[in-house]
Amino acid sequence: QVQLVQSGSELKKPGASVKVSCKASGYTFTTYAMDWVRQAPGQGLEWMGWINTNTGDPTYAQGFTGRFVFSLDTSASTAYLQISSLKAEDTAIYYCARGRGGSTVHYTDNWGQGTLVTVSS
Amino acid sequence: DIQMTQSPSTVSASVGDRVTITCRASQSISTWLAWYQQKPGKAPQLLIYRASTLESGVPSRFSGSGYGTEFTLTISSLQPDDSASYYCQQYHSYSYTFGLGTKLEIK
Numbered sequence: 001q002v003q004l005v006q007s008g009s010e011l012k013k014p015g016a017s018v019k020v021s022c023k024a025s026g027y028t029f030t031t032y033a034m035d036w037v038r039q040a041p042g043q044g045l046e047w048m049g050w051i052n053t054n055t056g057d058p059t060y061a062q063g064f065t066g067r068f069v070f071s072l073d074t075s076a077s078t079a080y081l082q083i084s085s086l087k088a089e090d091t092a093i094y095y096c097a098r099g100r101g102g103s104t105v106h107y108t109d110n111w112g113q114g115t116l117v118t119v120s121s
Numbered sequence: 122d123i124q125m126t127q128s129p130s131t132v133s134a135s136v137g138d139r140v141t142i143t144c145r146a147s148q149s150i151s152t153w154l155a156w157y158q159q160k161p162g163k164a165p166q167l168l169i170y171r172a173s174t175l176e177s178g179v180p181s182r183f184s185g186s187g188y189g190t191e192f193t194l195t196i197s198s199l200q201p202d203d204s205a206s207y208y209c210q211q212y213h214s215y216s217y218t219f220g221l222g223t224k225l226e227i228k
Contacts, residue, residue: 035217037165044222045157045165045208061216062122095164107155107212109176111164 002026004096004112011118017084020115022096029077030054033099033106036070036081039114040092050099050106051079086119093117123147123211127220135228140196142223144209149189153213156185156194159222160205168207169194201227 007021022034036048049060051070058070069082079096094115097108124147134140144154152172157165167176169185172192182197196203204227209220 037219044206045159045210045219047210047217047219050217059215061218097165100170101212105153105212107167107170107210109167109170111166114164 002098002110004098004110006094006096006112006115009116009118011120012086013121014086014088014119016086016119017082018086018117020081020083020094020096020117022079022081022112024077024079024098027098030074033101034070034072034079035097035099035106035108037095037097037108037111038092039095040089043092048081048094053079083117086117088119090117091119122216123150123214123218125209125211125218125220127209127223129223130221131224131226133226133228134199136199136201138199140199140203140225142194142207142209142225144187144192144194144220146190146192146211146213150211150213152188153211154185154187154192155210155212156183157208157210158203158205159208165208196225199225199227203227 003025005023010018030053035050038046048064051058067084071080096112098110099106100109126145154172156169159165173185184195207223
């Protein structure tokens with residue numbers, strides 16, 4: 001069955017960087033997109049963008065450009081989210097989610113368990 | 122970016138009730154809309170895509186409808202397990218967006 005397993009919780013100081021991993025199994029990794037979604041404590045879902053797992057091309061939502069980078073290791077069926085220059089407001093749960101559909105439009109049908117990133121001095 | 126407005130933000134209903142949640146898009150998105158359910162401490166789960174197509178394994182009491190800018194998620198007969206937050210998401214434009222969510226409580 002389809003599974004997305006994310007790396008564990010992280011506690012980081014402001015200004016540091018973090019890299020969250022999302023390992024996929026149960027399907028051919030490069031035939032589905034991978035989205036990233038943020039959820040701040042007690043808040044709703046915020047779409048960060050997605051990466052085309054076939055070409056490696058990322059698309060970032062407004063507000064997630066510059067410090068946020070999506071990347072892949074297709075040989076390991078793993079997607080990564082790296083956040084640099086961390087701020088307190090980056091404290092959130094970060095989800096990866098498989099995108100089903102086509103290369104231009106897709107919705108997410110399977111989600112990782114989420115990774116809590118806490119930014120605190 | 123396309124804005125998604127969900128209402129109500131909170132709804133309280135009894136087991137067996139019919140519940141409707143509305144999502145409005147700031148511009149037409151055809152039927153490029155999905156609905157998700159999220160329970161506390163868990164990842165969201167896909168309920169409906171393409172506005173009205175039920176995801177495999179989702180109970181048939183859930184249904185979706187709409188086109189263009191107005192969409193609804195309906196639970197025909199509320200069950201205790203339906204206590205959760207519900208989110209709509211448009212995937213029409215270059216930048217996908219979620220609604221702010223609806224928290225559904227069981228009386």
